[in-house]
Amino acid sequence: MSEKLLPRAERRRRTEGRILGAARALFAEMGFERTTIRAVARAAEVDPALVMQYFGNKQELFRQAVRVTPVPDAGLDADGLVEYLLGTITMKMGELPQGSLAMMRSMLTHPEAAASAREVLGRQIDRLAESIPGDDARLRAALMTTIMLGLAVGHQLLELDELRGVPQEEIARLLRPTLRTLTGPEVS
Amino acid sequence: MSEKLLPRAERRRRTEGRILGAARALFAEMGFERTTIRAVARAAEVDPALVMQYFGNKQELFRQAVRVTPVPDAGLDADGLVEYLLGTITMKMGELPQGSLAMMRSMLTHPEAAASAREVLGRQIDRLAESIPGDDARLRAALMTTIMLGLAVGHQLLELDELRGVPQEEIARLLRPTLRTLTGPEVS
DNA sequence: GTCTATACCGTGATAGAC
């Protein structure tokens, strides 16, 4: 194999990484439409056409940049699930993975991001519904999920003043009884 | 004054109305970026340049199309506010004003829509905070507001399957105790 | 095999023709 300063494959891998990093940051901040291939290329210090060469089109670049790590599902009881959800706040507050942010940023205006969001949320609803009793378990699970969605949107994307700088423990403390009202047919 | 089939001013008013209606529908469905002036003009059956002539630029067209009717504020107690919020579900479910939908659709990716959303939500938070006790009234009010925001996003914009076709009364029934956990320092 | 230059089309916007 030819021995330059870096092996060709390694060099390519690094360039791809820079492009994906730049794309992730821009998609998260500006959304799909306002993020230009040219801007991504500029941020990654490569030629715009190279981005096309690597990823084919903007859609595929987006897909690879936001690739969200699938939620590891474990069998938990209702209270455990509430704690799990409250735990995700911690992430949502501090630094939710940039890929997830990018996906959420575009989910209302980009069809594929919307589909991806529906899938992720649907999985969470499934998981919650399995662990809570009642005929309306899915509806309750959906409401719990939209509550967390609203929090993420309000805090991370809209950056509402009232939520800025609030320690996650305080949110968790207030939201714990709130979510618990939805985990069972009775408050119990 | 010249007497054609319609007075010039009236004719203009109708054309403007058609354009605004078409714009509202398209902005609500596709968001700001994906809505093209040309498509709005096509839907309103006018020349694209006429849209520019009337509104100057796309931004101003958006501003006038989504102009959201300010929430009439009345002094209510905490429980009354919960019922008020639950009442807004009814609207959010059936047919939330298209202008509000358009604004929400773009709030994550369009700076001005984001500012508008922050303003509307901020007003609701103010209003709620006035009516609930406790040092953390604003935080509680913000959480209540993001809960409703999440519901609107999940139902109206993402159109989650689990919420489609669910009668508003059922949502209200489930969410009433949920919201009540946030209206006071104690569940009481 | 990698990267660069360039051209094409649709969009927002402006200026001017009818």
Place this chain on the structure above:
DNA sequence: GTCTATCACGGTATAGAC
């Protein structure tokens, strides 16, 4: 008062330079 160039910019495809 309407519509027709025309421009700049962005996504994308292609050809070709190294």
